[in-house]
Amino acid sequence: MPAHVLILGGTTEARRLAAVLAARPGVRVTTSLAGRVARPGAVAGEVRTGGFGGADGLADWLRAHHVDALVDATHPFAEAITANAARAAAATGVPAVVLRRPGWRPGPGDRWYDVPSLAGAAEALPALGRRVFLSTGRLGLAAFAHLRDLHFVVRSVEPPEPPMPPDTELVLARGPFTVAEETELLRTHRIDVLVTKDSGGEATAAKLTAARELGLPVVVVRRPPLPPGVTAVPDVADVLERLGLSPA
Known part of the structure; x- marks a missing residue:
């Protein structure tokens, strides 16, 4: 023992x-x-x-x-x-x-786009939407800082440090969040694409359900x-x- x-x-x-x-x-x-x-x-x-x-x-x-x-x-x-x-x-x-x-796996109705890195997610975004809910954590925003034609909504427990995208709207909040709360956020901010890391678990999965129910594409950064x-x-x-x- x-x-x-x-x-x-x-x-x-x-x-x-x-x-x-x-x-x-x-x-x-x-x-x-x-x-x-x-x-x-x-x-x-x-x-x-x-x-x-x-x-x-x-x-x-x-x-x-x-x-x-x-x-x-x-x-x-x-x-x-x-x-x-x-x-x-x-x-x-x-x-x-x-x-x-x-890790998470897509189910019926999901529109997921797997990418190997944050850089891959940034490359995929322009073809998928203009209003982005970026839920990859406050330490990875630099990978998206060059995207000047997209509006980003970033949720974080604490304020992120630059660099970050020039058109960024910050939401300070601590989860977990319900499906209803995630749906409301996506609707309120008129989000048309979600970016997330494959964190897995139930605590942060509600946003995936909300995206599925709203028919939104999800860019999923797979684990190293x-x-x-x-x-x-x-x-x-x-x-x-x-x-x-x-x-x-």
Whole structure:
């Protein structure tokens, strides 16, 4: 049974896992947050904030704090962090698990356009619409900054930093949102195309349902691949099994 588990967090699944582990007698859990959100949600157990200094810094932290298991439960698009975690685990011999909620898949009535990157999404947009709901996160707006003939509605928990598209309307709000709320937003702002990352999960899927019901095209940025030799599990129960813990 692991005594000290480090969770690379920031996702709903990470908070759920921390709550489960913190309730286990004899298990110490520390969640590491990147610090990009000023007011993150409550997390059970210990919390640290900020980077480690790359794979070597993370490996040093694992050794110094006697970590027995590492769980990468970061956002599916946190490519650099996942790569660093894999290298640090290999360097230290600490068992590692990647927790990733399953990606989204289109259903009947969906008009999805898969692209491999934010740059690919920007390239696809002019042919699909002029009023864009851009829900790719506040850190990726630079990829769309050159599109001067489109109107962007950007929703974010905190104000984004430039560069960003010149014709941008900012909506500050924290989810999750209902289908009715997403439908109202799309109608109010007269959106004719949605751009989203394939984050997966139910918490942010309502916008996809709203787009389907309104017949809007959706540009979906697909996830980057995991590092070679790294596989992911889809839920907390699978992580517990990997750690040798019973579900409850």
